[in-house]
Amino acid sequence: MTAFTDVSLPSESEEVWRYSRISQLDLGAFAPLSDKRAEEPGVPAALQAVVEACGPYAALAVVRNGSLAHVDMADPAVEIEAMAGDDADVVAGEDDVFTRLSREHALDTVAVRIKRGAVVERPVVVLHWIDADGAAVFPRLVVHAGEASQAVVLDHVSSPSSTSALTAPVVQLDLADAANLAYLNVQELGPSVWQVAYHVSQVARDASLAASLVALGGDYARVRADSRLAGQGGTSNLLAVYFGDHGQMHDFRTMQDHVGPKTTSDLLFKGAVQDLAHSVYSGLIRVRKGAAGTNAFQTNRNLVLTEGAHADSVPNLEIEENDVRCSHASAVGPIDEEQRYYLEARGVPSDVADRLIVLGFFEEVIDRTPVEGLRPRLRDAVAAKLLRQTR
Numbered sequence: 001m002t003a004f005t006d007v008s009l010p011s012e013s014e015e016v017w018r019y020s021r022i023s024q025l026d027l028g029a030f031a032p033l034s035d036k037r038a039e040e041p042g043v044p045a046a047l048q049a050v051v052e053a054c055g056p057y058a059a060l061a062v063v064r065n066g067s068l069a070h071v072d073m074a075d076p077a078v079e080i081e082a083m084a085g086d087d088a089d090v091v092a093g094e095d096d097v098f099t100r101l102s103r104e105h106a107l108d109t110v111a112v113r114i115k116r117g118a119v120v121e122r123p124v125v126v127l128h129w130i131d132a133d134g135a136a137v138f139p140r141l142v143v144h145a146g147e148a149s150q151a152v153v154l155d156h157v158s159s160p161s162s163t164s165a166l167t168a169p170v171v172q173l174d175l176a177d178a179a180n181l182a183y184l185n186v187q188e189l190g191p192s193v194w195q196v197a198y199h200v201s202q203v204a205r206d207a208s209l210a211a212s213l214v215a216l217g218g219d220y221a222r223v224r225a226d227s228r229l230a231g232q233g234g235t236s237n238l239l240a241v242y243f244g245d246h247g248q249m250h251d252f253r254t255m256q257d258h259v260g261p262k263t264t265s266d267l268l269f270k271g272a273v274q275d276l277a278h279s280v281y282s283g284l285i286r287v288r289k290g291a292a293g294t295n296a297f298q299t300n301r302n303l304v305l306t307e308g309a310h311a312d313s314v315p316n317l318e319i320e321e322n323d324v325r326c327s328h329a330s331a332v333g334p335i336d337e338e339q340r341y342y343l344e345a346r347g348v349p350s351d352v353a354d355r356l357i358v359l360g361f362f363e364e365v366i367d368r369t370p371v372e373g374l375r376p377r378l379r380d381a382v383a384a385k386l387l388r389q390t391r
Contacts, residue, residue, distance in 0.1 A: 004028065004136070009097060016096075019280040019312050020251050021220045025194060030136040030166040032105035036067040043070070044129050050156055051125065053373045058122040058151070059112070064129050066137045067107040077118035078151070082108040083142075094226070098168040098196045102138040106170075109140040112153060116146035116176070123152045123371050128169070130159040130193065136166040143172070145179035145207075152182040152370045157189060158217070164192040173201035175209055177231065182210045182370035188381070189217035191246070197223045205231030205260070212369045215242040215250050216381050222251040229256075229263035229291075240269040241365045241378070244277030244309075245385050254283040254298075258324075262293035269300045270365050272358055273309035274385070282314040285328065289320045298328040303335060303361060305354070355386045 004027050010017045043051055043062055051060065058075035061068060068082040112124055128139050143153055159165060167189070175181050189195060195218050203209050215221055227236040242250040250273075256265040271279045281300045302311035315328035335357050343353035359382060366378050 004031065007097065007101070016253060019282070020222065021249055024220070025166075027166070030134060032136045032138070033065060033107060033132060036107055041070045043127065046160070047127050047129060047156070047158065049377070050127065050374070053377050054123055054125050054154060054371055055373045056122050057125045058120045059124045061110055061112070061126045062129065063108070063110055063126065063139055065132045065135060066139050068110050075120055075122065077115045077120050078124055079113040079115070081111050083111050099170060099198055101136075102140060102168055102170045105136065106138040106140045109142060112141070112143045114143075114145045114149040114151040114179075114181075116149060118146065118149045118151070120149070120151040123154050125154045126156070128155070128157040130165050130167055130189070131163050132165065133163050134165065136168070139167065139169045141169070141171045142174070143181065143183065144174045145176060145181040147176040148178040149176070150180040153184070154371050154374070155183065155185045157185070157187045159190045159193050161190040162192075163190050166194045166196075169195070169197045171197070171199040173199070173209065173211070175201070175203045175207040177205045177207060179204070179207045181208070184212045184214070184370050184374070186214045186374070186378070187217055187221060189221065191217070191219055191248075193218050195221040199223060199225040201227045201236065203227065203229050203231065203234035203236050206233040207231065208235040210237045210370060211239070212365070213240040213242070214369070214378055215240065216385070218248065220249045220251065222253075224253045226255040226257060227265065228259060229265060230259045232260045232262050234260055234263045236265040238265070238267040238269075239365050239368055240271070241362050241382075242269070242271040242279060243382055243385050244271070244273045244279055245275045245388065247276045249278045249280070251280045252282070256283070256285045256296055256298065258285070258287045258291040258294045258296060261291055263291060264295040265297070267298045268365060270302075270362055271311065272303040272305055272361070273311050274305040276308045278309070279311045281312070281330070282316075283328070284316045284318060285326055287319045287321050287324050287326065291321050292323040294321065294324040294326065296324070296326045300330040301361075302332045303358060304332060305335065305358070355383065358386055359383060
């Protein structure tokens with residue numbers, strides 16, 4: 001591995017990096033993998049429980065340190081293959097230093113294709129496993145949902161707790177006319193991993209995207225998620241659950257970009273922070289000229305559970321059309337005292353009451369994640385963070 005040279009990182013003085021910790025990233029501590037490492041086929045032992053929770057799958061791909069290591073296809077309506085690094089830019093997005101590094105250093109681009117008209121009832125599971133210590137890893141995933149197709153894709157990203165790494169995933173979701181795609185990204189990286197991710201989607205005429213993010217791990221974990229509603233009647237529903245503890249930082253930047261007329265987007269992000277953790281949500285609804293009949297909604301709610309934790313929430317609107325309905329809302333605050341009192345008055349101990357309130361706060365989002373078998377695992381992960389705080 002050769003360390004990065006002559007790479008200029010962005011500054012926190014730039015609006016898109018405001019509130020971030022990008023100045024703390026020591027890029028010289030990481031080096032890109034120059035070639036694919038010899039990997040054992042199959043699912044890493046640490047991820048067997050994830051696969052079992054999903055139940056029978058339509059297809060399974062294991063991506064180790066950015067290269068496609070294993071594929072198992074059970075449904076002929078799904079195709080998975082590896083493409084060379086920069087052959088996969090099917091969705092136009094905004095460049096930054098990390099997407100440029102991705103094009104330069106990505107080992108594989110994993111392409112998932114759902115055939116036209118196919119109804120894929122079981123999930124497509126993509127497991128990203130990062131265990132190369134000191135590496136900069138650039139996973140690339142492209143999902144193309146063919147016309148009038150229907151599918152669920154789980155994109156799970158994790159690493160051993162001992163691994164120190166930088167990862168800059170690029171995820172591109174391309175929905176053809178009348179396609180229906182549910183996408184779930186679960187991030188359970190170890191505490192010494194930096195993530196700077198870019199997710200971009202394009203929704204065509206009468207297509208529907210339901211994209212869910214669950215962010216629990218990492219040291220600094222950033223996701224920039226842009227959803228472009230290009231075709232008339234397209235719909236994008238965006239959900240997120242994030243929970244930071246210790247010194248973690250979760251940083252979300254979203255764009256609901258309405259281009260076509262009569263399009264709809266609905267965003268609901270819910271987060272909690274405790275200890276010295278910090279979260280940031282910055283979102284923009286953009287309605288372009290010609291996107292008449294747009295319906296766009298953006299909601300961000302945050303719980304601050306302990307002194308020393310901090311959450312920022314910055315919703316924005318940019319509207320260039322008259323015939324629209326748009327709204328945004330955000331809230332940052334502690335657990336509601338009336339809710340706590342209600343439970344305590346019925347004999348529930350204070351710490352148990354707080355856990356119940358936080359789990360109930362997240363349930364609205366977890367219950368809507370598309371892989372039903374994973375929901376108990378996600379609830380348990382949130383509960384485990386709460387238990388650590390009370391000990």
